[in-house]
Amino acid sequence: MKKTRSFFMIPYLAWILLFVLAPLILILYQSFTNSAGQFTLQNYVTYGTSWVYLKMSLNSFWYALLITIVTLLISYPTAYFLSKTKRQQLWLLLIILPTWINLLLKTYAFIGLFSQTGSVNQFLTFVGIGPKQLLFSDSSFLLVASYIEIPFMILPIYNAIVQLDPALVNASRDLGATNFQTFRKVIFPLTLSGVKAGVQAVFIPSLSLFMVTRLIGGNRVITLGTAIEEHFMTTMNWGMGSTIGVILIVMMFIIMFLTNDRKKKHREVMADEKETL
Amino acid sequence: MKKKHFSTIYLVLVFLLLYIPIFYLIFYSFNKGGDMNRFTGFTWQHYLDLFADQRMLIIVLDTLLLALLSSLIATLVGTMGAIGIAARKQKKVKSALLTLNNVLMVSPDVIIGASFLILFTALGISLGFGSVLISHIAFSIPIVVLLVLPKVNEMDSSLINAAMDLGATRWQTFSRVIVPFIAPGIFSGFFMAFTYSLDDFAVTFFVTGNGFATLAVEIYSRARQGISLEINALSAVMFLFALILVVGYYFIEQYSQSRRKRKSGKSTLGTEVMLP
Incomplete structure (x- = not known):
């Protein structure tokens, strides 16, 4: 039996080696090379000393934070x-x-909604505000990204709420707590694990939504994901792209450490939901 | 009572928000005018264009084939991996394997795409259908493992011992006892892997090269050129497809749920279904 079991593991272990460990090592290695393939620390020096890169990272972090807050505010009551x-x-x-x-189709819908003569501008004109430049602005990116992420925030919070024992809420009311006190002292703390899972599921992908920034944000909004895509696919500077990738991985670990319940991303949330149903 | 109204209104508003962009797309797919601004008349023309578009049809078929192949292979490897992990006795090895398993689940798509691109270049694998297929298999395996593993853990080892005692060969024990028991996990793993593959854009975008495109990549490149109502027609078709899947899933679930309930003689509680 033991032999059979080891035999079972061969393809799986090969997968871990080739597609989990090797890519991580390769991206780390690549971040220390220049375009000629020589070892260098230059990419990190450029990243650390260039205002452009630092500003871009801060911006990306800031946008992801805003998207997370907006989706959380809408999703918790939902x-x-x-x-x-x-x-x-x-x-x-x-x-x-x-x-x-598909995420691309949803993004595409907003190109129509937000265009110069699109429905939103027609409405704005109708109520007397007049047409505005909606596409290719920061706020349109924030709106579309939040729209895409909302379900991924609702699902884990919902799972946490249905697991909450209603007797606790009743007990709190019986003991004379107001609705607000019950929420603040009982419901919210006990569903915090769902909120954390939701924050992870939204924040990390929000750092890397390059397709939305390209289609909706024009070239005004640059996130870490957009920068990586540009370095890999357009300017072909893989070394710098990998450096930004390593920064993104580090940010991801920080977020996971801060919301340390369990690591979740869209996919896991969806998978959990399938199990729940 | 007043509170009840408020919560209903809130929920309806959120659902409107979620569905308006989708219905907006579908509505304008019937527009005679060429844009999404003014509805000038009803037409099926964009659907006719879509079904006459050879390139688009090939891409749709490629995308489905890719999803089917990648999810089948990922299910095979993932199931074997889950059985293997469950058989490990040492706790440390188990948790180390699970941590490695989850790396691809938590890393952002751009990182997966970029690092796979480096990997394929390092190995000298040319970009195209093959590289996309390998990537889809690779990012689908961990979810299959996560969905199959609980089922394997649930299995009583005396079942296997009984089969062996009764003279079953190893293969028979595997195919007649283990696989039927963990089948629900295998199916949901396959289903999820299929959805991942259909849904993916970012990873595919990095490793696809020039010759091959999936539906998501094609939509991206067309959307960058501006509005084409053929994409609207396509989104209507895809929405219908997803709707049929969801409704079918809902009714199958309801049906099997009520059967299970009837068998065990429990009362039917709607909310009980949702608890994991």
Whole structure:
């Protein structure tokens, strides 16, 4: 039996070696090379001393933070009210359905909505504000990114709320706590694990949504993901691209350390949801 | 009562927000005018264009083939990996394997794409269908492992011993006892791997090269050139496809749930279904 089991593991172990360890080592190695393939620390020096790169990283971090806050503010009440409805499974499927529509299509919809003579501008003209430049602005990027991320924030929070024992809430009310006190002292602390999972699921992908910045933000919004894409696909400076990649990986570890419950990303949230249903 | 109204209104607003962009796309796919600004009349023309677009049809078929192949292979490797991990006795080895398993689940898509691109270049693998297929298999394996592993852990080892005692060969024990028991995990793993592959854009974008495109990559390059209502028609078709999948999934689940309930004689509680 032991032999059979080891035999089972061969393809899987080969996968770990080739597609988990090797890529990480390669991106780290690449970040220490210049375009001629020689070892150098130059990429990190450039990154650390160039205002452009530092500003871009801070911006990217700031945008991801804003997106996370906006989605959290919208999603927490949604998840809470959702847990109180009848036919929860149906509602939940309605939340999941948009995540099955390809992200590019959803982004594309906003190109139409936000264009110079698009529906949003027609509405703005109708109410007397007049047409505005909506596409290729910071706020449109924030809006579209938040729109895409909302379901991934709702689902983990919802899971945490339905696991909350209603007896605790009743006990708190019986003991004379107001609704707000109950929320602040009982409900929110006990569902914090869901919030943390949601923050992870939204924050990390928000650092790397390069397709949305390209299509909606024009070239005004540059995030870490956009910079990596540009260095790899356009300017072909893989060394610098890898350096930014390493920075992104470090940021990811910081976020995971701060929200240390469990590591989750879109995919895991979706997978959890499939298990739940 | 007032509170109830507020929560319903809030939920309806959020759902409107989630669905308006999608319905907006679908609505204008019937527009006679060429843009998404003014609806000038009803037409099926964009759907006819879509179904006459050879290049698009080939891309759709390629995308489906890619999803099917990658999810099949990922399910195979992932299931074997899950069985292997579950068989490890030492706790440390187990958790180390699981940590490595989760690396690709948490890393951002750009990192996966960029590092795979470096890997393929280092190994001298040319970019195209092959490299995209390998990447999709690679990023789908961890989720299969995560979905199959709980099922393997749930399995009672006396089941295997009983099969062996009754004279089953190793292969028979595997195919007649282990696989049927963990089948639900294998199916959900396959299903998730399929969805990942269909949904992916960023990783594919990095490793696809010039000759080969998946649907997501094609939409990206067309959207960069501006609005084409053929994409709207395509999104309507894809929405319908997703809707059928979701509704079908919902009813199958409801059906099997009520059967399970009837068998075990428990009362049907709607909310119970949702608890993991």
